[in-house]
Amino acid sequence: MERFTVDPARFLxxxxxxxxxxxxxxxxRRRAFAEPDIAARDWLAKRMSDAGLTPHFDPVGNLFGLAxxxxxxxxxxxxxxxxxGWLDGALxxxxxxxxxxxxxEAGCSPISVVSFQDEExxxxxxxxxxxxxxxxxxxxxxxxxxxxxxxxAEARACLGGRAGDFIDPKQFTGFLEMHIEQGPAxxxxxxxxxxxxxxxxxxxxxxxxxxxxNHAGTTPMAMRRDALTTVTRIVAGLERxxxxxxxxxxxxxxxxxxxxxxxxxxxxxRAVFTLQWRDEDxxxxxxxxxxxxxxxxxxRQGTGCAITSRRLRQMLLPxxxxxxxxxxxxxxxxxxxxxxxxxxxxxxxHDASNVAExxxxxxxxxxxxxxxxxxxxxxxxxxxxxDGLKVLADAAQRxxxx
Amino acid sequence: MERFTVDPARFLxxxxxxxxxxxxxxxxRRRAFAEPDIAARDWLAKRMSDAGLTPHFDPVGNLFGLAxxxxxxxxxxxxxxxxxGWLDGALxxxxxxxxxxxxxEAGCSPISVVSFQDEExxxxxxxxxxxxxxxxxxxxxxxxxxxxxxxxAEARACLGGRAGDFIDPKQFTGFLEMHIEQGPAxxxxxxxxxxxxxxxxxxxxxxxxxxxxNHAGTTPMAMRRDALTTVTRIVAGLERxxxxxxxxxxxxxxxxxxxxxxxxxxxxxRAVFTLQWRDEDxxxxxxxxxxxxxxxxxxRQGTGCAITSRRLRQMLLPxxxxxxxxxxxxxxxxxxxxxxxxxxxxxxxHDASNVAExxxxxxxxxxxxxxxxxxxxxxxxxxxxxDGLKVLADAAQRxxxx
Numbered sequence: 001m002e003r004f005t006v007d008p009a010r011f012l013x014x015x016x017x018x019x020x021x022x023x024x025x026x027x028x029r030r031r032a033f034a035e036p037d038i039a040a041r042d043w044l045a046k047r048m049s050d051a052g053l054t055p056h057f058d059p060v061g062n063l064f065g066l067a068x069x070x071x072x073x074x075x076x077x078x079x080x081x082x083x084x085g086w087l088d089g090a091l092x093x094x095x096x097x098x099x100x101x102x103x104x105e106a107g108c109s110p111i112s113v114v115s116f117q118d119e120e121x122x123x124x125x126x127x128x129x130x131x132x133x134x135x136x137x138x139x140x141x142x143x144x145x146x147x148x149x150x151x152x153a154e155a156r157a158c159l160g161g162r163a164g165d166f167i168d169p170k171q172f173t174g175f176l177e178m179h180i181e182q183g184p185a186x187x188x189x190x191x192x193x194x195x196x197x198x199x200x201x202x203x204x205x206x207x208x209x210x211x212x213x214n215h216a217g218t219t220p221m222a223m224r225r226d227a228l229t230t231v232t233r234i235v236a237g238l239e240r241x242x243x244x245x246x247x248x249x250x251x252x253x254x255x256x257x258x259x260x261x262x263x264x265x266x267x268x269x270r271a272v273f274t275l276q277w278r279d280e281d282x283x284x285x286x287x288x289x290x291x292x293x294x295x296x297x298x299x300r301q302g303t304g305c306a307i308t309s310r311r312l313r314q315m316l317l318p319x320x321x322x323x324x325x326x327x328x329x330x331x332x333x334x335x336x337x338x339x340x341x342x343x344x345x346x347x348x349x350h351d352a353s354n355v356a357e358x359x360x361x362x363x364x365x366x367x368x369x370x371x372x373x374x375x376x377x378x379x380x381x382x383x384x385x386x387d388g389l390k391v392l393a394d395a396a397q398r399x400x401x402x
Numbered sequence: 403m404e405r406f407t408v409d410p411a412r413f414l415x416x417x418x419x420x421x422x423x424x425x426x427x428x429x430x431r432r433r434a435f436a437e438p439d440i441a442a443r444d445w446l447a448k449r450m451s452d453a454g455l456t457p458h459f460d461p462v463g464n465l466f467g468l469a470x471x472x473x474x475x476x477x478x479x480x481x482x483x484x485x486x487g488w489l490d491g492a493l494x495x496x497x498x499x500x501x502x503x504x505x506x507e508a509g510c511s512p513i514s515v516v517s518f519q520d521e522e523x524x525x526x527x528x529x530x531x532x533x534x535x536x537x538x539x540x541x542x543x544x545x546x547x548x549x550x551x552x553x554x555a556e557a558r559a560c561l562g563g564r565a566g567d568f569i570d571p572k573q574f575t576g577f578l579e580m581h582i583e584q585g586p587a588x589x590x591x592x593x594x595x596x597x598x599x600x601x602x603x604x605x606x607x608x609x610x611x612x613x614x615x616n617h618a619g620t621t622p623m624a625m626r627r628d629a630l631t632t633v634t635r636i637v638a639g640l641e642r643x644x645x646x647x648x649x650x651x652x653x654x655x656x657x658x659x660x661x662x663x664x665x666x667x668x669x670x671x672r673a674v675f676t677l678q679w680r681d682e683d684x685x686x687x688x689x690x691x692x693x694x695x696x697x698x699x700x701x702r703q704g705t706g707c708a709i710t711s712r713r714l715r716q717m718l719l720p721x722x723x724x725x726x727x728x729x730x731x732x733x734x735x736x737x738x739x740x741x742x743x744x745x746x747x748x749x750x751x752h753d754a755s756n757v758a759e760x761x762x763x764x765x766x767x768x769x770x771x772x773x774x775x776x777x778x779x780x781x782x783x784x785x786x787x788x789d790g791l792k793v794l795a796d797a798a799q800r801x802x803x804x
């Protein structure tokens with residue numbers, strides 16, 4: 001089989017063309033099913049068609065550009081956060097388009113393209129790939145509502161005559177997703193490529209500390225059951241106890257905290273906070289939960305506060321990337337950016353975690369300048385975008401050669 | 403001079419009569435200048451008159467019951483919190499009435515009575531005694547507004563023809579205020595009387611921790627500048643550093659805390675919280691502030707977060723009670739409730755702290771059941787109410803004897 005060569009200028013031109021849909025300064029507002037999103041998908045369908053692919057919308061708005069016969073599938077998503085960056089999922093979609101187009105032009109193995117719908121979660125999260133992968137029933141998804149009260153059923157009605165059937169995943173031999181890192185690791189290390197080893201799993205608890213609300217002047221310190229100082233004991237306990245369990249890739253966050261009654265002259269009677277932790281290793285996620293419960297028990301006994309916890313959302317299991325996919329990506333990275341790449345987990349969720357239900361998946365990252373994403377100022381150096389494109393193309397050819 | 407004897411039944415009857423004004427279940431709603439407050443003051447003026455005292459409203463609504471010639475002044479306030487208890491200031495006013503009445507009936511030294519207005523701060527705080535003591539100019543006070551937008555000038559217009567001039571404080575030889583403790587110390591120790599050594603001073607800072615808001619999945623722990631974990635370091639630092647400075651009576655409280663953006667999947671970028679501390683000793687208040695600044699410096703250097711602080715409100719200086727007043731109260735307490743009393747600071751503010759600008763002041767506490775006050779369920783055992791009355795009467799007689 002012959003090799004093909006991607007065209008960086010054509011790729012960058014398409015990437016900037018997609019940026020115009022919902023453009024706001026240097027950023028983009030392209031929420032799923034909003035007018036800029038649908039206009040962008042119609043434009044993308046035309047570009048797929050021009051590239052010799054057959055564009056196809058499925059019922060939930062995922063847009064495929066289908067190559068004939070069994071093919072590798074490349075892509076990501078083209079919807080954005082309310083105040084989104086211009087790259088995020090768009091990068092992976094346009095890189096996929098260029099690789100598929102270059103491969104088709106050179107008569108190489110067929111490569112298909114996808115832009116999943118609502119990865120950014122107007123309705124739930126990773127909505128399009130969740131439905132396609134079978135994780136989420138369409139009838140159930142239809143009842144999900146956006147912040148303005150619109151249901152998914154109402155939103156996807158705007159697809160009109162575009163929507164066809166669901167695509168049978170069996171025609172795809174595997175899925176590769178290129179994405180910006182959305183974190184600082186590659187940028188800080190001045191590396192060009194991250195080959196994703198797995199998408200981390202996460203768990204989240206809502207923890208309630210019930211102490212005793214009291215007058216801040218008349219209640220001696222020794223008699224207080226202060227919910228906030230109890231939270232600080234929990235944090236200190238977690239920092240100490242996690243040290244024996246975690247790796248440098250493990251993360252945990254108390255991102256939300258509400259005090260009651262939250263007044264300067266009243267000893268806080270109640271604190272409610274979220275504790276979220278993520279890791280690539282399902283066993284470690286479980287061990288971290290055990291440690292959390294031990295710390296809560298210890299603090300409960302020490303402070304006299306009642307401490308209760310409940311799971312706030314579904315546990316997300318870690319999703320390891322396919323070994324063969326990782327190998328192809330590592331070899332491609334070493335060929336294109338020798339010594340300037342690393343293997344790393346993805347701390348953020350991606351459509352690839354759903355597609356992994358259907359076929360082997362792999363992912364690669366390019367650097368995010370200052371680690372910024374989900375913000376207008378999100379950006380990546382042009383040379384890094386092109387290196388990412390070349391690694392994706394190289395890996396696709398390695399996989400096609402088998 | 404002959405001794406006089408108070409009448410506990412008459413005292414309790416008056417206390418329950420005052421409770422009817424604004425009664426709500428077991429509690430009371432009697433906000434300053436609201437209809438129940440003015441009706442209660444008119445009733446109280448009549449009871450003063452019946453007791454041989456000359457009732458007199460001053461321009462800000464303080465109600466005096468004046469004995470002829472130089473006299474000791476006893477009293478407190480009869481307004482309540484929006485959801486107030488039945489005792490709070492009312493206890494001190496009715497106890498004063500009974501002591502003055504009994505003294506007058508027995509032909510003993512003249513004793514005057516006062517019910518200050520708006521101690522509970524519809525307009526500012528301790529409004530009536532602040533104006534009378536000269537701490538707050540009436541013209542300035544008139545511009546203070548209640549939560550509903552009413553100014554004090556508008557509110558006090560309801561006094562109509564009642565309001566006379568300000569009373570010259572020089573006619574009073576001293577002031578004694580009896581109050582519920584509003585804290586748990588006496589109740590827990592099963593003691594009957596607290597002789598107040600001083601009203602604590604307080605200081606309050608608003609502290610802002612500025613870290614870096616980040617994605618909770620993609621930002622490694624070692625790269626985070628997490629505003630909340632920085633707050634926990636501040637709390638731990640304060641606990642450690644205060645240990646060398648404080649007494650068991652010193653208190654400090656973080657009662658209010660706001661995180662930004664306060665979302666489970668985002669590393670908190672900013673925390674803003676109040677730090678309030680109170681102590682009876684002005685030097686110790688100052689030393690505690692020095693310790694706070696040292697801890698903030700230490701944490702600032704350790705975490706890389708910017709930490710700034712500003713004074714949120716006027717510093718309140720501690721107000722020591724007069725030595726002779728304390729001696730009289732201690733002797734009275736030992737006589738009435740031998741071995742069942744203690745000297746203690748007041749962690750809460752009282753009108754006595756303003757009256758101390760004008761004359762020698764003393765205060766005594768009776769127990770609050772479970773330390774509860776500013777709530778409908780606030781209560782004190784009847785025997786403790788009567789013991790308080792007797793101690794107040796005994797101390798007044800000791801002071802009259804000189």
